[in-house]
Amino acid sequence: xxxxxxxxxxxxxxxxxxxxxxxxxxxxxxxxxxxxxxxxxxxxxxxxxxxxxxxxxxxxxxxxxxxxxxxxxxxxxxxxxxxxxxxxxxxxxxxxxxxxxxxxxxxxxxxxxx
Numbered sequence: 001x002x003x004x005x006x007x008x009x010x011x012x013x014x015x016x017x018x019x020x021x022x023x024x025x026x027x028x029x030x031x032x033x034x035x036x037x038x039x040x041x042x043x044x045x046x047x048x049x050x051x052x053x054x055x056x057x058x059x060x061x062x063x064x065x066x067x068x069x070x071x072x073x074x075x076x077x078x079x080x081x082x083x084x085x086x087x088x089x090x091x092x093x094x095x096x097x098x099x100x101x102x103x104x105x106x107x108x109x110x111x112x113x114x
Contacts, residue, residue, distance in 0.1 A: 002026045002103050004094045009108030012084055020079040022094030022105060032097045033070055033077040037090035047092070048079060084112045
């Protein structure tokens with residue numbers, strides 16, 4: 001098992017930036033990692049993912065604005081979010097996926113508002 005703890009959320013004005021971090025309790029080498037988000041009244045959606053080999057994929061709504069990265073030595077996955085929009089407001093959750101199971105963090109709130 002692995003525990004995931006997200007941090008870095010907060011209140012930011014439109015056009016601003018935030019960097020989210022997801023720290024794992026153990027090695028993330030065997031996991032594909034992802035950031036998801038859930039806004040009130042909406043379904044959870046995958047925002048960005050990064051494979052064990054470091055290949056990244058993004059939802060169309062965040063392409064060119066968000067960047068996912070991983071530091072296996074630090075057991076950490078990051079989500080750099082730039083040019084934030086009000087519609088990016090949501091709880092952002094970190095996910096670790098492998099053939100052996102799926103693990104989720106508790107989430108961190110991101111609010112984009114003037």
